[in-house]
Amino acid sequence: MNSSLLPVLPPAPARLLAATSLPVHTPAGLVGDTPLLWVGEPFTPAGRGFWAKLEGHNPGGIKDRTALYMVARARERGDLLPGAPIVESTSGTLGLGLALAGVTFGHPVTVVTDPGMETMMTGLLTAYGADVQSVTRPHSTGGWQQARRERVGELLAARPDAWCPDQYHNPDNVAAYRPLAHELIAQLGRIDALVVSVGTGGHSAGIAHVLRGYFPDLRVTGVDTTGSTIFGQPAAPRLMRGLGSSIYPRNVDYTLFDEVHWVAAPEAVWAARALARDHYATGGWSVGAVALAARWLAGQLPAEARIAAVFPDGPQRYTTTVFDDAYCREHHLLGHQPADAPEEIGFPGERTVTRWTRCTTVTDPLASTAPLGADATGCDLAEAAR
Template identity: 40%
Template sequence: MSTRALMRKLEDFEGPRLVALGGALFGASFVLMKLLPARFMLERAVERDQLKPEATICESSSGTFGLALAMLAVQQGYRLILVSDWALDRHLHRRLIELGADVTIVDSPAASGGLQQARLDRLHIHLRDIAGSYWPSQYDNPDNPISYAKVAEQFIDRLGKVDCLVGPVGSGGSVSGISCYLRTLFADLYAIGVDTPNSVLFGQPSGKLNLSGLGGNILPRNVDHRQFDEVHWVTPAEAFHATHDLHRKHGLFMGPTSGAAYRVARWWAEANPGKTVVALFPDEGHRYVETVYDHEWLKAVAGWSKRPAEGPTTVSSPRSRMARWSRLPWERRTLHEVLAHAGDGDDAGPAAKS
């Protein structure tokens, strides 16, 4: 069997299961969502002659995009160098090594941009020193959001009209890409991005991120702010509670980014009965067994002992201090437009129903 045929077999892991979660709320549950953009980027790179046979792929990742690349690289005969940091789960680290990836760990954050920038700085050294190396650049590569047209088509085939899409935002590819393609048929689609405090993606001041897979200290080009009608910031404790709810109530063993999306989607669905809502659940919970699913570990998480909020607080500015679940009407504006018209961030009130 050819290497391309082997890579194509991994398509069986790319698509989501659409799981009914009550009323017209559905969860799009992926085994490994990042396989789709990773495969598409590599195929396009080969077509453009940017990726040669047996070449070295270099990427910065501490999560599932790195795993997707490792699965594809071993089947296609590429060498893979991944630059990661302390947030890399030890079991995932072992799996990456088993798949033949060369994993470099960065310990010290850069003066600006934190560990993400430090990883990129190390990545550029590899790219400089290895002739013919290829960088997929998941945060800035336009093939990332383009790849999700396939997922939008699956939603339409299964559900017909989608009224609201809710998804966690990291690289920006999934929510930006899916909403863009859904709106070719449903112009009034309501898109909600889910972020976390201290993430710069939607204008928060940069700080330590305590929710793996969500947010970032560097703004990716693939975050198309004009796609979003509303943005929510969910704290780690609130995301972890929702992750447990998703498992206990629906049998979905997912990661905390999925929990955050579930919390927001359930709130919006309850406020808008009869509307078809799809929440994106990017990956399963196996790499969080010793953290999010460990009650001893959870005792040290700020806010874990408190009862989760029933709904978000509405803020006037992305710069607001967000000690709890918060939301801001985004209204499909650019980040510059939102920041230019934002309040001082001091006032907040109960969330208005959409």
């Protein structure tokens, strides 16, 4: 009998199910266990590369993790009562996470943003049931970020039952990223270096603290944007969103960093576009900046070093900015291939940086003595109003 005519039997059902994700009953179950992708040449030098943790595979990005965790802990403590509103400032990604948490736990969500929010993000947040409010003018010293936070304070004062996650200072924002660190260990086994963007300080502190406990010699590289005050540079207008700050988030753990890299917007755009072209995996401002620093680090460390770079989100929200030629031409972002290596400064206040620059002296700009009101939160402002 001709064996080629025999029917091919499918594998047993148990074998079919073994390699698939389990069904989930709530959208929160879609968060976590994100993939890890090797990024090598042609983006990196031959024989060198790094591992990219693709947090864009979460429904809304990396901040789905912290939004769900902060909301769950607040409910456990009784800080957030059943059905009470959630109010927070966001440049976008946390808003998506809070909308997810609102659907999961049954809370109305109001997010305060500014005119820099992409139209697509506003549409998505609205579709997911969030009330999106936008401030119209920047704060005189704290920029759009402080203006958003002051508006949060006003909303909280008007709604005594409302709760503010205060992502910039909430320690739950740090604790939320322990599972991500554990995923990295399970995926890589050994990690020699970590490259992370820094904004609220949550995922950089949460991941690095856990990894340093397992790997004491871990090298941690923080990535910021030019014009950000986090690591001691003077405040300046910032085009990039999702990393950097014009205030001093207390969740940033300066003791964990071996070095900081500041990256300018044109350099991040170049890296994000090169990643898309070469590896079909990319994201926006933060991803481009992180990839640029990780690319350089891969050329500095031994070829066998295992470098983990966290990509906070994917490219979708950036189709009208980072990946839009008209937008990039308007803001002079094209045609600026970065240098092969960053400039170096000896300490953060040595001079104002305007391009990719590295510093191995990392200290807290406030030296643990923040002046009164210097980084007041929206929640603080609400308490004062009450």
